[in-house]
Amino acid sequence: MPKITLTNVTKQWGKFIGVNDLNLEIEDGAFVTLLGSSGCGKTTTLRMIAGLETPTKGEIRFDDRIMFSSEKNINIPPAKREVGFLFQNYALWPHMTVTQNIAFGLETLKWKKADISARVAEMLKTMRIEQFAERYPAELSGGQQQRVAIARTLAPKPRVLFMDEPLSNLDAKLRGEMRTELKRLHKDTGSTFVYVTHDQLEAMTLSSRICMMNEGVLQQYAPPLEVYNRPANLFVADFVGNPSMNIVDARAVKTGPRTAEIEFLGRRAAFQANEDFELPSDKVSLGIRPEFLPISQDGDMEGMAYSTLPAGMETTVKIKVGDTILSSVVFGAIDYETDAKIRFGISGSGILIFDQETGGRLASGRVVFQ
């Protein structure tokens, strides 16, 4: 299994820049998700690695082998990269049966007849679709088609498996099941998976590393929990997590290498960072995950219940403070009367400070009310 390295990869269409100067290293056996909203360049990146799209500039290597280089005029065609690609709409060939769909790639690779049927049988069994072997794609449900597509992609034993939003056409329940199976499949095959999605939950739950992109530019490349807990900037902070992070304008003045006095929502408090930090200006944004706003009678802050959204296991409470609406997530089901007074606190050491101008993260720490 190869390590994939992208160096200064850029893709341009006329003046429009799809992917801008991307540097990325995908470890052997990793499960990397390219995460971002539509049009952020994630699918383009995936297609460039697979060879379906030609970068304008840069270099792509699998281990030491150059797959693409604009400088050295190298461009290995997709078929020679020994990759698998799972398409968003599955791209099953409607005129071939399930078996024929799976066998097609093996025939192209000139496998022996016996090997082909053995491999097809094996794939049918792995994906639990034996009973559909002779059916046509149109005769299968969405979930079954998905399995066939996976079987077809895995049959030639690709070194890397690329997936372009493979679950987005499934209903919520099925999507959940397929997530579990994909993660299992990743372990079983030991292949490198590169996965494109706009669903942050999918990225969080599946991947070993998230590559967060926005407008063609890499925002952060880190393991999911790091992306969640220590987002590189406001964009990442806002994109990852549901309900999204509360972002509140604040003023901050340094009082020591690791401390500052902050003023937000009409309150003053001390900020105690986990590490030394700098403040380029006093205008900052405070980032607080909903789970760090516990509701309790002895909370330091006060607001009004704007709306309560109980989901059974947890409840999202929207709290109005001044003109700002904050989200808080509480375990269990509670229902507050609309406009009732609520007291809540700010807990934990995961409160973030961002530079308002650049959006970059400056520090993480705790908020202490004097």
Added chain:
Amino acid sequence: MNKSDAKKPSRFSNALYAVRSYFSVQANVLIVVFAILLIVLTVYPLYSVFRSAFTVGKMEAMRYNTLMHTKLSDGDLTLLNFRMLLTDEFKFWRPLWNSLRMSAYASLIAILLGGTFAFLITRTDIRYKKFFSSVFIFPYIMPSWTLALVWKNVFANSHVGTGIVGMLESLTGVCVPGWAVYGIFPCSLVMGIHYAPFAYILIGGTLRNMDANLEEAATILQASRGRILRKITVPIVMPALFSTVLLVFSSTMASYAVPVFVGSPGNFFVLSTQLSQLYNTMATRGQSYVMTIVLILFGVMLLGINTWFTGKRKSFTTVTGKSGQVSYIKLGRANTLIAIILVIVLFLIAIFPIISFALESMVEVQGNYSTLTLKYWLSREDVGGFAVNAGHGILFNGMIWSAMWGSIKLSLIVSLIVGTCGILIGYAVARKRGTKLAGLVSGLAFFPYLVPSMAFGAIFLAVSSRLTFLRGTLLLLVIVGSIKYLPFASRSGTNSMMQLSGEIEEAAVIVGASWPKRMLRVLFPIQKSSFISGYLLPFISCMRELSLFVLLTTDGMLITKLLSYFDEKAVSQMSNGINLLIVIIVLLVNFTINKLTGASIDKGVGGN
């Protein structure tokens, strides 16, 4: 590794690499090849038309020199051709007015017939839909002059024209007035009926694709049936209606065979028949090219309006969505009545012509059905009498069979070329969509549609007068036919390729399937029926084509040319018999292919 790092490629090798990698993609190769090919095959002919329109030949120079006291000689540049034609009321302005009127009436008739039929089929619970629908297409599959010939067979009478006695007079003694036999009335009616199926296919397609929810939403709001029809259905179908009008209008403008059969004998001339007359007189040949330019300009203008109009209201035509269960209008007791009327109408326009041809080919004296004979089919002696060299009866007539074989051979070759080019152009355009080159290729491929067949023939006659090795050869006919029928084939090819997402092909690219393998094993099988329709349409069009080839062939080369020869010489038994053969062959081919592959003519035109 380090070695290659150190040595940077030169600018030349960079350029070479760029070119090589561009052409390593098949779609790029195709798009470039077709761009060049189409530029040569459309620009060069166009150039030769303009050249011929602005220069004088030897005979014309002589004529102008005597008439206008000019001192022109062969090959001189001049505007006289334009001046002469555009100031001539009888050669230009009257035919123009006739053309415009005929086209307008024909469009109206086509819309009324086709639109009503489309509505009945898609929106009511009328009986025998499948049967009606397939029979209604007949007039479009049959050559356009078929109905003109039938018209003549029925209504010609001893008081009009050549005095041939038609069926009506011979059976009832009634003689219809001259205007009803030859002239604008039969021309418009026949063209209208011929293109009614076209209107049905386009309008019916839109109606069928229209999301039933749109109408249901109005039903929920308690709108009446009539109000829904007026306020929702018709406005949504409007673009299709408008497109139909323009297409029928420009096709009628360009048509030649019908006005020749039921126009010219009554001194009713239109631009296309005038074009042929001008062309056939050496001294006015230059003016025929001016006429060609006029016809091309009309075509460009009409298509321009069409693109502009449909472009503006695209949002209507792209209404897709799942057409759920449409609640059909219940015709109730009227159902049987309407069905009976339809049966009668369809019998008259689709079945009766065939009977009429058979009958007319089997009477010794036209109109006298007591003189039935199989002589014109079976005789092994010359059946033409003194006047004409007609040869044996149809079944044993070497001339007819060789012309028939010529037509079939030509149609086969042309349909193979056109169908294949259509698919390849479709592929290239779909893969390169949005690029300038793709726009150029799809535009150029549609260009031949704008040039009337007659003018197209004239253009290539001009070309072959320069490239003499082409003159009178099958190759010339193949080239002309292939270009002329490219528009619909490339359009249907593009449509079906656009429907296939790129991923379907990429899934095969990833596993290393070569380009031919992807085309043959993945893309073609998926859109098999619409691709085969792309082969079928040129075959049928070519088989029944007259105006495109009339200037380019000798009498015995193609069956349609032979047909018009017999018609001119008034051996109507033979022309009717040949017509019957053509109609039967065309219908048989269409039926067989339809049954075997599910492909059909209406798919080729863009219906569902």
